[in-house]
Amino acid sequence: MAATPGTTPETAPAAGAGEVEGEHVKPFTPEKAKEIIMSLQQPAVFCNMAFDWPARHWTVKHLSEVLHGKQIRFRMGMKRTDRVPQFETTCGYVEATLEEFLTWNCDQPTMYGPFRDYDHSKFWAYADYKYFVSLFDDKADIFQDVIWSDFGFPGRNGRESTLWIGSMGAHTPCHLDSYGCNLVFQVQGRKRWHLFPPEDTPFLYPTRIPYEESSVFSKINVVNPDLKRFPQFCKARRHMVTLNPGQVLFVPRHWWHYVESIDPVTVSINSWIELEEDHQARVEEAITRMLVCALKTAEDPHNTRAWLNPTEVEETSHEVNCRYLNRAVSALFDHYRTSKVVEIQALRTKREDMKKEGSDVHNHMEVGPTGGQDLLLGMGKQEAASPFGPDLVPVILGSEELPSERGGIFEGDGKDFVGEDGEHSGKLHCTKRQRMMSKSEDAIVEQISSNSSMAPSQTFISTDDLLDCLVNPQVTRIVAQLLIQGRSLWF
Known part of the structure; x- marks a missing residue:
């Protein structure tokens, strides 16, 4: 049985503190999980929080039966690793069913069908960014299989979620999300996450081309960077983690991330939390x-x-x-x-x-001044205590392989990752x-x-109002400085 960090199995929270399945007790109550999410400034992995979610059984095989015959758009990318990012604008696209995807992904010969032009040894496929409300439009009951309310967001489920299904090598280019923070539940296979803090944005060479609302892309292929063209990237602080099935990754606001599938088939579910x-x-x-x-x-x-x-x-x-x-x-x-x-x-x-209540508080403090002081000191110690342990693992600089659910030993006190x-x-x-x-x-x-x-x-707001701001001397000065800075490496 998993215990809350700092407790033994005998002193773990009772059934009322978390959801229970057999002897398993969730390590964090919804209120505590939300408190952690809203205060953490670093990515972290929640373990043992989704063992009772029906969605934990959502393998591609299962989903192919649920979505039998439904056409889904797959993004097709090359497995080779170039110096430049493989943006969505450079990929091919096919409409196919999950059954057809599984056949192609098993490397079975496909002389016909939607994947016939894509050699499995050279291409990967990614059904990414699939909103539940569109994918399961006639199966609303399935929304209840995802229980984000366990993380302190009542009523939040699959209706506010997105599904990602990929083959080995499928990935998203390095980018940051303009809105919210991100919770990602890994269902099948493993994904490797490369994360960079918001402070490193200048070293990631941000661009809005290709344009997608709420996505700021990096000009760099972070797994094969061109340091001659982008020399500042060497200053970026890469945090790496491999997300295993059953684990939930928390990505704070404006953290850059590059995500790649490292198993033959991967399934993930995510939800962006509004801030x-x-x-x-x-x-x-x-x-x-x-x-x-x-x-x-x-x-x-x-x-x-x-x-x-x-x-x-x-x-x-x-x-x-x-x-x-x-x-x-x-x-x-x-x-x-x-x-x-x-x-x-x-x-x-x-x-x-x-x-x-002022007089009552004053009398209480006078009755036991030493006790009151000890209480304040105790509160300070409690706030400074790290929330990390075997069920909440920080994503740190460099590579950090996480154990599978309900296994492994946590090392380090994580003091550097406490919320500010x-x-x-x-x-x-x-x-x-x-x-x-x-x-x-x-x-x-x-x-x-x-x-x-x-x-x-x-x-x-008129067009002229916007132009008045954009051509303000202060703005144009900053723009000119950025343009000069961006071109200075050529001189």
């Missing part, structure tokens, strides 16, 4: 979309597929992009207005409660903010309430 920062990121993405589409369409109006990722299927006209940008800005303002009102009301309630902000410092910040808000909160609430009725036309 507060996503609201502003959507505005930034809308601006990027408008600029890329406008410039690339003007450059070659008849060849959008040369720069537009095949996964980007929405219309790219200027009119559509203007609406997209305005919706993103309006959603951002709506969120800020709503969250500000809720925050002020919560602070007001907390302040009133503190006034009522502890609960205690958060409370201090809230108290300071409460003092600042107490004098003017009523006026702010009234102002926010009046602004909430603002007509959409008053916040409309």
Whole structure:
């Protein structure tokens, strides 16, 4: 039986603390798992958290029976390793069933059928980025087979998930996701993850071509880098981990990742968890979309597929992009207005409660000052304790092979991977903010309430508004510096 880190099997949480299957107890409650996810700044692997998920049996063989006869698009790539990334725009595509994929992947001769032009010894196939709601549109009950609520997100299941099925060598180019953080459940086979922290972005030579909303690609093939062309890449801090079936990888916001299948068949399920920062990121993405589409369409109006990722299927006209940008800005303002009102009301309630309980707290501290001090010290020690152990393994610099489920020994205390902000410092910040808000909160609430009725036309973002920002001298100066910096290696 797996125990919570720091406990023995005899002192492990009771059945109420986690889901139980036989003698197995999940090492983290949903609340604790969510706390870890929201505070960790490093990738980590959760073990023994999905042993009772029905989706753990979703092998390709099983899925071929569930999706019998359903056509799925596979991306076809070359197994050779070039110096340049193999972007989706350079791959071939076929429509095929999972039965046909299994036949081809077993290296059986295919003189006919969708894979007939792709020699299995030279090509890999990847059914990537398949949203459950589209894939299982007539089988909604299957959404319950994925239980992200175990990680503290009530009601989240397959409906908010994506399926990935690949052959050996199938991979995604190195990129970062603009939105959210990522949870990845490995079902069949193994995948090797190459991860780089957000701070290393300049060393990854980011590009938006090919363009895909929310995906920033690297110009580098990180498994065969061209250091003569991209010399700064040698400074990038590569974190590596091999994800085994049954394990769940947590990828924090804006961590770069290159993912490759290292077994004959792999199946993964992921879900992107929304974060507060996503609201502003959507505005930034809308601006990027408008600029890329406008410039690339003007450059070659008849060849959008040369720069537009095949996964980007929405219309790219200027009119559509203007609406997209305005919706993103309006959603951002709506969120800020709503969250500000809720925050002020919560602070007001907390302040009133503190006034009522102030004398009791003061008397309690006077009765046992030493005990109170010990309590605070104890809290500090608890917050500083590492969450890592046999059931939560950090992804570290270099290669780190993880044991299979319910096996292996964890080494190291993981102190370098503790989240930056502890609960205690958060409370201090809230108290300071409460003092600042107490004098003017009523006026702010009234102002926010009046602004909430603002007509959409008053916040409309025009093309000229965007250009005023883009051609601002401060912006053009930064752009010029980046252009010069990017070309300086040729001199």
